[in-house]
Amino acid sequence: MANNSLFKIEKLSKVFEDGTKALDDVSLTINQHEVTIIIGPSGSGKSTLLRTLNLMEYPTEGTIEFEGKNILNPNYDVYEHRKHVGMVFQNFNLFPHLTILENLTLAQVDVLKRDKSEAISKAMTLLEKVGLAEKINNYPNQLSGGQQQRVAILRALLMDPTAILFDEPTSALDPEMIKEVLLLMKDLIQTGITMIIVTHEMGFARHFADKIVVMDKGGKIIEEGHPSVIFNEPKNEKTKQFLSNVL
Numbered sequence: 001m002a003n004n005s006l007f008k009i010e011k012l013s014k015v016f017e018d019g020t021k022a023l024d025d026v027s028l029t030i031n032q033h034e035v036t037i038i039i040g041p042s043g044s045g046k047s048t049l050l051r052t053l054n055l056m057e058y059p060t061e062g063t064i065e066f067e068g069k070n071i072l073n074p075n076y077d078v079y080e081h082r083k084h085v086g087m088v089f090q091n092f093n094l095f096p097h098l099t100i101l102e103n104l105t106l107a108q109v110d111v112l113k114r115d116k117s118e119a120i121s122k123a124m125t126l127l128e129k130v131g132l133a134e135k136i137n138n139y140p141n142q143l144s145g146g147q148q149q150r151v152a153i154l155r156a157l158l159m160d161p162t163a164i165l166f167d168e169p170t171s172a173l174d175p176e177m178i179k180e181v182l183l184l185m186k187d188l189i190q191t192g193i194t195m196i197i198v199t200h201e202m203g204f205a206r207h208f209a210d211k212i213v214v215m216d217k218g219g220k221i222i223e224e225g226h227p228s229v230i231f232n233e234p235k236n237e238k239t240k241q242f243l244s245n246v247l
């Protein structure tokens with residue numbers, strides 16, 4: 001196998017209780033160490049797809065394998081799965097009542113059972129790398145959005161995950177803060193961690209994706225491929241339309 005697949009998604013559909021079809025027959029392979037970027041208009045099922053990979057949502061049909069295991073099996077350990085598959089949200093989702101350092105050590109101690117001193121030292125190393133070491137005793141609302149999102153990314157990273165899912169990580173940020181978050185994500189790519197990213201940052205997608213997945217209304221994947229193909233010679237009319245609206 002040239003590329004080891006990490007996630008193997010087959011014929012996934014999700015119909016919500018109110019009848020909304022958020023995913024329609026989605027099949028996709030996510031390769032280990034690759035950057036997969038999902039694009040498409042609002043309401044096309046991008047978040048729902050990400051959330052199924054983290055078992056925050058269960059599909060109504062189809063299968064998902066992670067490292068060869070069926071994660072939809074009722075006996076599969078969801079809690080264990082989330083140690084390996086981290087998630088970064090549009091609105092950061094830091095714990096508001098905990099300091100930055102507490103946000104970064106809580107799960108290391110509670111979930112990974114690390115010694116507190118080791119957890120602190122790992123958090124400090126990363127905070128220093130991103131220039132946020134002086135914020136350890138601040139609360140999230142005392143940081144800018146860009147700073148909060150970088151802390152949220154570090155929090156995911158401190159679990160030593162196999163993959164991190166990013167759901168529009170820069171969409172809630174002012175333009176001048178988008179860059180600092182994208183720079184950190186670029187650094188993560190160098191580490192070889194598998195990243196699955198929903199974003200509207202087309203420059204980032206074009207430069208850093210190994211694979212672009214285009215979704216459209218109704219929760220379908222309409223096209224996937226290398227960015228050079230998707231951006232320069234898209235085959236699907238709807239991909240062309242979407243790109244002409246965002247580029």
Ligand code: ADP
Binds near residue numbers: 041
């Ligand atoms: P995207 O992230 O691409 O904007 P979503 O995955 O959030 O799309 O949503 C896909 C579709 O599913 C939309 O029509 C949305 O309104 C609907 N949807 C999302 N979550 C729910 C829910 N909990 N209940 C009912 N419909 C939902």
Ligand code: MG
Binds near residue numbers: 046048167
């Ligand atoms: Mg979304």
